[in-house]
Structures are given as structure tokens and as C-alpha cells.
Amino acid sequence: xxxxxxxxxxLNKLQHKLIVSCQARVGxxxxxxxxxxxxxxxxxxxxxxGIRATGADNITKIKEKVDLPIIGINKQFGKYPVYITPxxxxxxxxxxxxxxxxxxxxxxxxxxNGETLETIVEQIRLNYPDVxxxxxxxxxxxxxxxxxxxxxxxxxxxxxYTEESKEVTAVNLKLIHEISQITAIPIIAxxxxxxxVEAQSALDAGAxxxxxxxSITRPEIITxxxxxxLKEHENI
Numbered sequence: 001x002x003x004x005x006x007x008x009x010x011l012n013k014l015q016h017k018l019i020v021s022c023q024a025r026v027g028x029x030x031x032x033x034x035x036x037x038x039x040x041x042x043x044x045x046x047x048x049x050g051i052r053a054t055g056a057d058n059i060t061k062i063k064e065k066v067d068l069p070i071i072g073i074n075k076q077f078g079k080y081p082v083y084i085t086p087x088x089x090x091x092x093x094x095x096x097x098x099x100x101x102x103x104x105x106x107x108x109x110x111x112x113n114g115e116t117l118e119t120i121v122e123q124i125r126l127n128y129p130d131v132x133x134x135x136x137x138x139x140x141x142x143x144x145x146x147x148x149x150x151x152x153x154x155x156x157x158x159x160x161y162t163e164e165s166k167e168v169t170a171v172n173l174k175l176i177h178e179i180s181q182i183t184a185i186p187i188i189a190x191x192x193x194x195x196x197v198e199a200q201s202a203l204d205a206g207a208x209x210x211x212x213x214x215s216i217t218r219p220e221i222i223t224x225x226x227x228x229x230l231k232e233h234e235n236i
Contacts, residue, residue: 006130007152010069010100011186014209017049018199019071021190021213022062029220037061039217044068052103052190052211059097071134071211072099081109084136084157088120095128102128103155106135106146107162121149134188138165143179153208154179155188171198173205180206 020043024030030039033055040051040062052071053059059072072094074085084105085091091102102124106117117135124133135151137143138158146154156175160168168175171192179187186208193199199210214221 019050021052033061037065069100071101101132103134138162157190176205
């Protein structure tokens with residue numbers, strides 16, 4: 001566990017708790033920083049221990065509304081496979097907003113400008129020493145590869161979203177358990193958690209905390225699940 005007091009205080013707030021991911025892309029019905037801030041406030045009122053958000057505009061608005069630890073990312077889509085905070089500059093944009101945790105794609109895939117995870121982590125540690133750094137991976141091999149960096153957290157966010165993990169279609173309890181067997185670094189379970197039972201299962205598998213996004217902050221997806229279920233059971 002981390003020794004820095006400020007970092008440890010954040011970890012204490014998140015341990016065994018729910019973090020709600022408040023994100024929406026351009027074109028989605030819920031897109032907009034005011035909407036994301038409203039979702040974050042509702043999550044706080046519901047008892048969430050932290051918020052995950054992308055982009056300086058959203059994070060700034062959310063911080064105006066809630067008093068919870070913020071896991072910040074900066075999604076930048078382009079020709080490179082890495083889109084979750086792919087460069088140091090993309091990290092700096094949200095670090096300057098005052099986030100508590102910075103999440104980085106920690107796979108070995110190509111990033112813009114020839115940057116590497118190692119160089120980005122080094123610069124963050126130099127310039128933002130009080131911020132926790134979380135590496136986001138999709139496979140056990142990727143988790144093993146980043147252990148020498150001694151990151152503060154490891155997240156399973158990318159499991160099911162990379163070529164190496166495309167067969168994963170549900171919360172990856174096996175991956176969570178396997179990582180917990182090789183390191184004491186806290187594991188954040190994220191990705192494809194659909195309900196409270198799966199969230200608890202992730203904790204039971206060895207997760208430090210769980211992140212839920214779609215099943216809380218994507219009303220169009222939640223609605224679609226109901227509609228599909230009702231259609232499938234029509235006239236039974």
C-alpha cells in the first residue's frame with residue numbers, strides 16, 4: 001500500500017466501495033459536462049465513494065458539484081489503439097484539474113509521439129507526486145509487465161476491449177483473482193459489471209474497489225435491456 005498520507009487517505013475512502021463512472025461521448029443523449037456533473041451528484045447522494053470521469057471540462061464541473069475522490073482519464077480517439085490518457089499532455093490537462101487518481105492505458109500498444117507508459121509515469125511522478133497512478137490492462141500478461149513500475153493501482157478496465165481480450169464478454173473475475181495472486185497492488189475491477197451481485201463477486205475475487213458505469217449512467221442501455229427482455233418473453 002502507498003505510504004504518502006494524501007494518497008493513502010484516498011485509498012482508504014475507496015476501499016471495498018463503489019466508484020461510479022460518469023462518461024458520455026459526443027452524440028450520446030447524455031453528453032455534456034452539466035449532465036455528467038448531475039450524474040456524479042446523484043451517485044454521491046446514492047452513496048458512491050468516488051467518481052470516474054473523462055476530460056477537463058467534465059471533471060471541472062463534477063468537482064463543483066461533488067466532494068468525492070475523482071479518477072480522471074482523458075479519452076483521445078485517433079489512429080492509435082491507445083485512447084485512455086495516451087500522452088503526458090493528455091494527462092496534464094486533467095491533472096491540472098485537481099484529480100486524485102490518474103488512469104493510464106498500461107498496455108504495450110502504440111501511443112502518439114513515440115511516448116511510452118514508462119516516460120509518462122516518470123513525468124507524472126515528478127510533477128504531480130501526490131496523485132495516485134492507475135494502470136489499466138486487459139490481460140494477466142499486461143498486469144505482470146507493469147509490476148516493475150510499482151504503480152499505485154491496477155485496473156481491469158480494458159478486459160474485453162482489446163484484441164488480446166476480445167473473447168471476454170462479462171466481468172472478468174478470473175483476471176481479478178489472478179492479479180491478486182501475484183501482487184499486493186490494489187486492484188480496481190471495472191468493465192461489464194451489470195448489477196450489485198457481480199460487483200460483490202468482483203470484491204470477493206480480490207478487487208480493492210469496483211467501478212460501474214453503463215449500468216448506472218447509460219439510461220439508453222438500461223432501457224434497451226428491459227425492452228429486449230420483454231420482447232423475448234412476450235406471449236410466454
